[in-house]
Each structure stands twice: as C-alpha cells, then as structure tokens.
Amino acid sequence: MKRLELMPTDENILKSLKEDIFKRNQELGYFIQLLDNIEGPYSLAVNGSWGSGKTFFVKQAKMILDAYNVNFDMSKENRFIIENLIKFPQHPIKPQYCIYYDAWKNDCNLDPIYSLICSITAGYEYFNDRGSENKKKVIEAGISVIQNMIPFIPNSAVRTMLSILPLDKMKDALEKTNPLNNVKEHIELEEKIQGFLQNLSSEKEERLVIFVDELDRCRPDFAVQLLERIKHYFDLENITFVFSVNCEQLVQTIKKFYGEEFDAGRYLGRFFDQVIPLPQAELPNYFTKLNIGSSVFFDLTIQKFIQTKNLSLRDIVRIANIENIIKKHMTNRDFWFIGSNQDTGYFISHCVIPLLIGINTLEPQHYSAFANGENVAEFIAFMRENDYSVRIQEALKDRQNDEIIERDESLEGGLQAIYIALFNKSYENENVYVGKYLFTPSIRQYIKEASSLLSQYSNFSY
Template identity: 30%
Template sequence: MQTQVKKLSEHWEGDQLGRKQVAANLEKYLTNRYHAKPTESGFVLAVNAEWGFGKTFMLQCWRDELESKNYPVVYFDAWKNDFTPEPLIAFISEIDNGLKPSFTKIPAAKRALNGAMGKVKKLIKPSIQIIGMALLKQIAGLSAEKIHDLFSDGDADEVDIETDSSTKHASLESTTKALEKMVAESLKEHKTTKAAIEEFKGKLTLLIDALEKSTGVELPIFILVDELDRCRPDYAIELLEGIKHLFGVKGIYFVVATNIDQLSESVKAVYGAGFDGARYLKRFFDLEYTLPEPDRFAFAKHLFSGIQCPESSLLYTGLNSQSLSVDSNDILPMLFKHYSDYFECGLRDQIQIIKIIESAFIYLQHNQINIHLLLFFAMLYHRSSTIFNSVTEYGNLSDRTGFQTLKLNPAIGSFSIEMYDSHLGRGFSPAKKYVSIPEIATIFLGVKDETTEEALGLNNIRSDDFPKNLIRCLFHGATAGSESIWKQNIDKYVDIVRFSGGFN
C-alpha cells in the first residue's frame, strides 16, 4: 500500500498550485457520475482557467495517475496539432494510439476499437470536398447568372453571359442541372456520412461493453484535450464539433482545458463580433469547472520555477531567511509576493511582470542584483509607465509624480522582520520591525539627491540594518572617488526596466 501511495505522489512532483487536489476532486466526481449514469451518452467537461494557472501541468500529471489506476486515457495537445488542415485526423490518430495499449489483452475490445477506427476514417474527407460544401452554402439566394459563374471554369472564350436569349437559356439550363446534381450528391453524401457516424458510435459502444465485462480496466475512458484556446478559431470549432457529434456515447468522458473567454473570442472571429460566443460554446460543454485561484505565494514560486534565476550569491536582499521566516530558496518568491500585494497585482498582472523580471535577469547576468529596486521599478512600470517615468525623474513618491493617485496602502506588503535588541545589558530580546515598501523605495530614490558617501552616512549603516543596508548594494563595483556610482546604478535599473517592459 505504501509503495502505491508513493508511486501516485510521484506523479505530482512539483505541484506548487495545489492542482493534485483539484484533479482528485474532479476524478471522484466524474467516476461517480459514470457509475450513477452508466448509459449517459458521453460527457464533456470544460476546465476553465487563464494561461499560467497550471492547466497543462494538471492534465499531464492527472493522465499519469489515471493510467496507473488502469483507466484508459488519452492526452491530446490541440495546439501542437494546429498545423493540420483536418483537425480530426490528428485527433483520431492520437485516440487510436493512446487506447491501443490498454486493450492488447482484451480481444473483444481490440476488435471493437479497430472497427471504430476503420469507420471513422471514412468520415474524414479531403479539404476539396469541404470547400465544395462551403461553396454550396454560398449558392443560396444567388441569381442564375451568378450560379452559372460559380460552375463555369472562368474562361471568357467559353462563357459569355451577354449572349442572345436562346444561348443564355441553354447555359442556365445546364447550370441548373449541374446544381441539381450537386445537391443530389450532397444529400446522398449526407446520408452516407450520417450512417457512418452511427456505425462509428455503435463500434465505440461495443468497445465500452467489452471493457465493462473485462477485469483490470476501469471506466470511463478519459480523453484529455489541452490548449484548445490557443488554436486557430476554425480548428477549435471543428474539433469541438467532432467531439460532440462523433464521441457522444456512454463511457467516454472528455475533459477540455481551456480559457473560456479566449475561446469565445475565437468563436466571434469566425461568426462575427456580435455573435454570442459564450452561449455557443455551451452546446459543446455539458458542464464547466473554473480552476480556483492559487495561493499567491505558491503562485509566485510557480512563476519563478519557470524562469532562469541568478545564483543566490548575486541577489542582494538585505534580509536573510530567518528574518523572513522562510526557506532560503523561497526568499525571491516571498519578496515578489510582498511587492505584488502592495501594488495590488492580480495573477494575470504577475504573469506579465515576471516577463520583465526574467528579461532583467538575462540582461544582468553575472551581476549583483538589488532585487528590491528591480521589483519596485518593474511593478511600478507595469501599473503605469507614465508614473514610473515621473517617479524616476523627480526621485520621490510625492503628489508631483502622480504616485499618490495609485492610492496604494503602505501597510499592505510590508515586511515584518525579527530583530534582536540589547536591553540594559541583560542580553538580547526579540522584537518585530515593520518596514513598508514605500519606505524602501524612498531610500533608493533619495540617494539620487546626495553627492557624497558621507552625506549618505554609509559608514554608519550596519549590514543588518534593513532597509538602509540596501544602499550598500549600489556601491558594488565602485572605485575610489566615484561619488556618483550609486546614481549610475539606479539609472541603470531604470533603463533596464524600461527596456524589459517592452516585452509582452
């Protein structure tokens, strides 16, 4: 039992956003639903979340766990297959390849799967035939002359609308016959396709029946579809239509991870700006589930795990892990959380800000980095590049710069630091010191107005006197007599953030 538990936990290594529990809850709901409604004609669940909320991580880890529990499961990355002109070709192929290993020792199931795949391949038509059907839709309401043009080969020597009435009549008569033939063939094709779909569904039902009678296989079959919102609009819609119309049989459950709002915009791109994309999507999804927003500190750790961070020796924080009561590896995301809380940054904002941070890290490779200065400037720039320019020009947070118009609460995001002070020779007693982010920023900005190290009082600043000790970082690489080195370093950060803010 312990070995199995350990094995399952390994599937979720690196789960910083708590997606394991979400998947466990969804799995319990879906499996219970299947047992409560075993004859239900399939089920499509949309898992809704913005980019960066861990949808892909959850589906991939969940796939591994489902496989370890003997559920037939297929993972399909729609974005990676977006290049194909026929969405269903790659999709069907992935399902075929994904399910075959589960049924190698179940002859009846294997035969049913092979039969189903054989039927569905006949449904996938060459693009030219689909274009022909689209052309047929355009014919409705056109004049006889226009219909004739559609069926002609465009050769002016052979087609001349401006002819005498008898020639025109003969031409239109032949056009009408061609149209009637096309409609008849289309109706015949429609009936054939409809029959093939029913046969395909029948084969899938036989597959489920065979699995129900076998041991060692759990139901339902899970088909996990990822990155649909990143696909081109026509691809996404056709794939959803295929899922709904082809796979609506008992025992097959779809989980489609997507951003519903973004997918709705894709639908509008196809049907027009005034089209209700969200309502249209409901015809494909039986139920929608929105991923809960993760803990902000956990989300910060998740963001920094996705970028190349400098070595800890190059990050000057002025703090240590003990003063922040966090592990040394978590100081960077903890600082990020403090600043994002102060600047009232939502999770989407943080995703955009981390791009500025990553760009700055790359730019400052092998240099010591004052992370407080970088975080403050990066988040201020994201909130308002205009106020950023004003604050860095005047060197303060006064009304003159417009900073006060942001109406940020200085108590939010402040640092609570464990300090130890001597008291009448009786040893050291612990005390808390609260430092606000505006207080930290004011120290940096005020430095620009000073001209000498004596004026800064650098010699009187202890290494643990936060936040004054942050000034020391500005002298990294300074040479004797270079009185303006701290100004140069601050201006360098201003330029780096302004440059990095151009990436989006």
C-alpha cells in the same frame, strides 16, 4: 542558469504530483471522483486563465486515472507512487481509458474530426490487449478512417498527421491508399467514421475520457468546428470530454467567428454540461519551489510584486528566472555600501532593483518611463504596501539630512522624494540625502547595471 518552468512532460507531471508543487492534489482527488461518477455522455470544462496551470492539472488527472487502470502501460513503480499519493478509500475507481488531445497542435488546414480520430487511435496503443477487448477493433477502424481521408488531406496538414499517429501506422496507411488513383467519396469516409464511433461505444464497460487542451488558442473557425464535430459525432453513452480552457478567451474566439453580437456564452452552454474553476495554486509553496520563498526582503519584494500584479504561474516563473540571476549579489552585504551607506544599499538591493527587474520582465513597454522618472505613482503605491515600508518610514524621520528635494511629512511625500532623487535626470550627478538615505551617482549607476543583468552583479550559474 537553468529554466525554472516545468514543461508538462510525463517526468515532470509525476514530479509535480509527488511534491504537490501546486498544492492541488486534494482537489485532483475530488476531480477524479467526479469523473468516476459520470454516467452517459458528458462534457465539462476546467476553466482557468492563461498560464494558470490548466495543462498540468488535466495531465495530472490523466496520469492518476492511467495509474488506476491496470490495463494502461505504466511501470509498477510509478503506479505504486501515484496510488499511494492519491487514494480513494470509499470504493475502487472504475478503469477509465484516457486520451489527450492538443487542439492547438492540431490546428491546421484539416477537419478536426480526423486529427481527433488519429489521437484516439494512437492513444489506444498504450493499453494492454488483455484488458481492452475492443482495442484491436478501435485501432483497425481508426486506421481505416485514416486510409480513406488521405486523399482529402492538404499538403500543409501531412506533418501534423505524422506527429499524431505512430509512424509505422501512418506508413501502412499511405502504402495501402494511392491518393492520386484511388480517391474515395466523402460518403464512404463518413461511413468509416461511423464505424469507428460504433467500435468506441460497443464496449459499455470501457469509459473513454478525452482531455481536449489549448482550444482557446486555436483559430476561431477550427475551435468552433471542433466543438461542433464533437457534439455531432461523439455524443456517446461511454464518453466524457474534459476541456481545459480559458472560457473568457474562448468566448472572444467564438465572437470572432460568429460576430460581436453573437451570444457566445450561451453557445458554449450547448457543449459544456458543467464548468469547473481551476483550483488556485498555493503561492507560498510555489515560491519556495522557485527559490523566491524566503523571508528576506529581496524575496518579499518579489512576492509582493507578484501578488500586486496578480500574476499567472507562467509569469511567476519568468520573474523568478530573472530574479534568481541577481539574488546572490543583492543579498550579499558586500554590495550594500556601494558609494553610500548600509541603509541605502540595503533598500536599493532589496526593494528597488527587484521592482525594476519585475517591471522590465512583465511590462517592458513601461520600463523606460519608470526608470526615467515618469511614473512616481506606481513607485509610491508599491513601496507603501511593501513589507519594507516600516523601515522606510524610520529612515525618513531624520529631516536634518534632507538636501535639495523638498518633501512633506507623509510617507508618500518621502517616497516621492526618493523616486525623484533616484530617477529624475536633474539630480543624476548630485549627492542627495532623503532622511538617512544617501543617493549618489554611483548608487544610480549601480541600479542601472544591476537591473540590466549584463554586469558583475549577475550570477548566471545559479
């Protein structure tokens, strides 16, 4: 058993580009061209819901820009792969110097201007000296800021600082400044910050692209302060800011800081020159990558559940992880006859159990009610729209086998009878026919065991 979710490491970012896992490579190319044509200070937001793949998108964009900047420290092999995947035939892409800043990681008891400067300083280490004449000045100015800010850093923020800046640089800064005996005035620190910014803007040919990620997950005061610090300090001719955010959530975050009556949407307009909706991932391709993309009804049921619930990419991975544990046995003919007949076993294995797994994974608070016969409406709604509904209708046509449970002629009436036969406690020890389907105590036990995952029907070595 392995975790299917791709973490946004450099290796996985490259893999996602090579395989075009999200089918966004074309849109990434357009996005790079947009960045390439920006002049002057500019800020844009890539807007997407939580779990929709925003981090992957901006890290993919950064990797492409890095590949097209010969001064970035990247292997020739990886550079060649990326340049052949994402081509720009009209004109060469201008070298852009990219920094990735994880706002949530840096959300600590510290003014965000400091951690942002640390991230930029650390990021410049990845550029070759020959290509960035300003590199040394930027790093020296950044270290100077860090030295002067150490006396103002709360103990709770020290670990964050250490995680951003290379340890040797932090060690040098700590050794050069004694926070007990050499406390600097804030005005001197402000001067150091201005000096750092002047070095950033002194080379007009070097355009800096700063990707700010996870802002909507930060504390309201930190999120607001970061936006305002960026607006105040970084409104420079050669800097582009790219925020990957859930704008809806960010609006709520801002309202928590300024109050519910505050016009947070208009407030964000002060900071974002443009808002770009994150391109939708192509689900069929993603389903295939997660091993739930076949045309067997087991996979089709999972796909229908995902589409019905409009799940994020992150939730799709969660569902796929669990469904793959039981897939091998659910699609094995040997398990379709458990205490019943083939029609019943096939229906249970391919439709009912994957639905139960989906509900328990995504909405565990509703699982007990569903499994105890208290949510017939959801069962009917889902099965009626399922690709398997044609087979269900055929199985329900045989009225001679119906026992105990009354039903009307409609598909809804038959589905209600099925749900009652499976989950109503009054029938848990009964053999009940609904059309051709035979629901027995062993079938009900099979459902309980298989959907719990702790049973012979789970394959943990997939």
